Amino acid sequence: MIARDIRHSAFAGTLVALARFVIVVALTFLGLLALTFFIGRVIPIDPVLAVVGDRATNEQYEVARVAMGLDRHVVVQFASYVLDVLRFDLGMSVSTNRPVAEDLARVFPATLEMATIGILIGVGLGIPAGVLAAAHQGRWVDQVIRVFALLGYSVPAFWLGLVGLAIFYAGLGWVSGPGRVEIFYDGITPVVTGLLTVDSLLDGDWTVFKSALSHIILPATILGVFSLAYIARMTRSFMLDQLSQEYITTARVKGVPGWRVIWVHGFGAIRVPLITVIGLSYAGLLEGSVMIETVFSWPGIGNYLTTALFNADMNAVLGATLVIGAVFIMINKISDVLYRILDPRSR
Amino acid sequence: MLTREWLLDDSPASRGQAAAGRAYRVSLDLPRNPLAVAGIVIISILILTAIFAPLIALEGPHGQYLERRLLPPSGDHWMGTDQLGRDIFSRVVYGARITLMIVALVAVISAPVGLLIGAVSGYFGGWVDSVLMGVTDVFLSMPKLVLALAFAAALGPGIENAIIAIAITTWPAYARIARAETLTIRNSEFVAAARLLGASHTRIITRHVLPLCTSSMIIRVTLDMAGIILTAAGLGFLGLGAQPPSPEWGAMISGGRSYIFDQWWVATMPGFAIILVSLGFCFLGDGLRDVLDPKSEGKS
Numbered sequence: 229m230i231a232r233d234i235r236h237s238a239f240a241g242t243l244v245a246l247a248r249f250v251i252v253v254a255l256t257f258l259g260l261l262a263l264t265f266f267i268g269r270v271i272p273i274d275p276v277l278a279v280v281g282d283r284a285t286n287e288q289y290e291v292a293r294v295a296m297g298l299d300r301h302v303v304v305q306f307a308s309y310v311l312d313v314l315r316f317d318l319g320m321s322v323s324t325n326r327p328v329a330e331d332l333a334r335v336f337p338a339t340l341e342m343a344t345i346g347i348l349i350g351v352g353l354g355i356p357a358g359v360l361a362a363a364h365q366g367r368w369v370d371q372v373i374r375v376f377a378l379l380g381y382s383v384p385a386f387w388l389g390l391v392g393l394a395i396f397y398a399g400l401g402w403v404s405g406p407g408r409v410e411i412f413y414d415g416i417t418p419v420v421t422g423l424l425t426v427d428s429l430l431d432g433d434w435t436v437f438k439s440a441l442s443h444i445i446l447p448a449t450i451l452g453v454f455s456l457a458y459i460a461r462m463t464r465s466f467m468l469d470q471l472s473q474e475y476i477t478t479a480r481v482k483g484v485p486g487w488r489v490i491w492v493h494g495f496g497a498i499r500v501p502l503i504t505v506i507g508l509s510y511a512g513l514l515e516g517s518v519m520i521e522t523v524f525s526w527p528g529i530g531n532y533l534t535t536a537l538f539n540a541d542m543n544a545v546l547g548a549t550l551v552i553g554a555v556f557i558m559i560n561k562i563s564d565v566l567y568r569i570l571d572p573r574s575r
Numbered sequence: 576m577l578t579r580e581w582l583l584d585d586s587p588a589s590r591g592q593a594a595a596g597r598a599y600r601v602s603l604d605l606p607r608n609p610l611a612v613a614g615i616v617i618i619s620i621l622i623l624t625a626i627f628a629p630l631i632a633l634e635g636p637h638g639q640y641l642e643r644r645l646l647p648p649s650g651d652h653w654m655g656t657d658q659l660g661r662d663i664f665s666r667v668v669y670g671a672r673i674t675l676m677i678v679a680l681v682a683v684i685s686a687p688v689g690l691l692i693g694a695v696s697g698y699f700g701g702w703v704d705s706v707l708m709g710v711t712d713v714f715l716s717m718p719k720l721v722l723a724l725a726f727a728a729a730l731g732p733g734i735e736n737a738i739i740a741i742a743i744t745t746w747p748a749y750a751r752i753a754r755a756e757t758l759t760i761r762n763s764e765f766v767a768a769a770r771l772l773g774a775s776h777t778r779i780i781t782r783h784v785l786p787l788c789t790s791s792m793i794i795r796v797t798l799d800m801a802g803i804i805l806t807a808a809g810l811g812f813l814g815l816g817a818q819p820p821s822p823e824w825g826a827m828i829s830g831g832r833s834y835i836f837d838q839w840w841v842a843t844m845p846g847f848a849i850i851l852v853s854l855g856f857c858f859l860g861d862g863l864r865d866v867l868d869p870k871s872e873g874k875s
Contacts, residue, residue, distance in 0.1 A: 382849075
């Protein structure tokens with residue numbers, strides 16, 4: 229009887245927590261919508277003028293104003309904007325003449341592909357670097373890694389992209405230049421996942437795969453360098469916290485080998501907080517990819533955003549901003565949830 | 576009066592003495608931190624370069640000298656010349672003024688706004704806190720660069736709008752810090768004492784809460800400077816920030832982009848300036864944190 233009560237209340241507690249989580253996420257999304265609405269409809273002095281141009285007659289102007297729904301009250305406008313977004317209607321893009329939502333669905337996999345390879349590089353190099361720095365705290369290895377990590381915060385991504393192209397593409401010829409694949413291979417691979425490296429493998433087409441890989445490796449590595457800096461820094465900080473604990477001293481006194489103390493005892497304890505860090509850097513790569521994609525003419529969401537900026541294509545700008553914001557929020561929330569599930573103390 | 580003993584007195588007699596003593600202790604500790612010293616040196620060079628730009632530069636930042644366009648770095652032109660024959664070194668020197676202006680203005684706008692919102696939010700709590708922090712969280716839930724891009728796109732290109740766009744994206748982080756600090760101060764005894772003495776909310780916030788938030792704020796703003804410089808340069812690179820022919824470093828890189836394969840120096844040189852200055856602020860911020868916040872010494 230008592231046992232059932234406890235199980236029942238635990239279940240109810242989970243439900244309440246779940247409901248609260250859903251409400252918080254919904255409110256954050258509503259806030260995000262309010263923000264993009266504010267940027268698109270309130271800040272521009274005259275959004276109609278931006279669409280019709282300054283040579284339009286008064287009648288044309290009035291028609292456009294009504295067509296854009298700007299004659300309605302601002303609250304009504306916001307409500308209809310929210311409803312449109314809920315139906316995945318982000319308006320038409322002025323420059324591509326297609327629905328923005330369709331455009332975004334087409335370009336998003338390219339960004340996902342690059343960011344995923346980037347985060348693999350960042351995690352693969354950043355975590356060992358951070359652990360190494362913590363294990364040799366204050367020694368030269370630590371200082372070198374610290375300065376390198378600070379460099380990651382100081383180098384402009386677009387500059388590194390240009391220099392990388394000049395050295396590895398034009399200079400050494402190790403990798404391919406801008407774009408996603410050689411132009412004559414473009415569009416011959418059937419789209420399954422939208423990730424070209426995966427699709428070409430599924431298709432069994434090694435030529436396309438090699439071309440795609442040689443195009444993605446440089447931008448993805450540069451993107452990875454930026455997450456590497458943050459991951460290495462946080463890993464070092466977490467490790468130092470652990471290595472000063474008494475259980476580490478105990479293990480050392482017991483005669484556990486040094487590498488085992490660091491990698492099994494110390495590192496084992498920081499795996500969970502690292503998940504949050506990796507989630508945050510994955511989300512952060514979305515931001516970095518805006519600049520990198522522009523430099524590498526990579527047909528992803530960042531390039532779409534900056535192209536729309538040049539064409540004053542406000543629907544596309546806001547749509548891309550909204551999607552990046554939504555993905556950013558989702559990755560953050562997911563890493564929050566994972567943290568809660570994996571770390572018993574946070575329950 | 577200004578003796579070492581007076582400065583290091585454990586029980587300062589006045590607010591002035593306490594502040595002077597703290598500044599003195601920091602000034603004793605900072606030089607022992609090699610990173611902080613490197614940061615101070617780099618930032619001093621930036622400030623001096625900005626002030627004395629006309630004396631350091633070989634020529635003005637504008638003009639056209641097509642007979643000597645795209646020359647590689649040499650004794651005459653240390654960083655080479657660009658597509659219009661302008662001396663890149665001189666333009667980089669003048670660009671220091673723009674960069675310094677951007678970081679100073681962004682800090683002056685966003686730090687006080689964030690500080691005030693955070694302090695008010697933490698001090699009053701309740702629905703004021705919920706509303707203000709809700710707004711803050713919405714801003715924090717967006718990647719900074721993308722938000723700045725969207726704002727800059729809506730406001731229109733130009734350096735003033737770029738500064739406003741960046742300031743809009745930086746204040747929420749400061750509001751969060753100020754709120755966290757305020758929450759720990761709010762229930763302390765000296766605030767209760769001030770309230771009993773009849774101090775108004777405004778007085779408690781401005782005279783008792785805000786001064787205690789400043790040191791963590793200074794660290795955070797210094798660490799953010801690098802990000803601000805990179806965002807400003809990024810906006811300039813995309814054509815949303817400073818407009819050519821302004822010698823803004825990001826815009827200069829953008830101008831040299833088409834020449835990157837054959838005349839690498841045009842786009843590369845301004846980048847080194849950006850890296851050096853950002854690194855300077857990172858070093859100083861890291862060093863300041865070690866000195867002002869002993870809890871985190873040697874970590875991160």
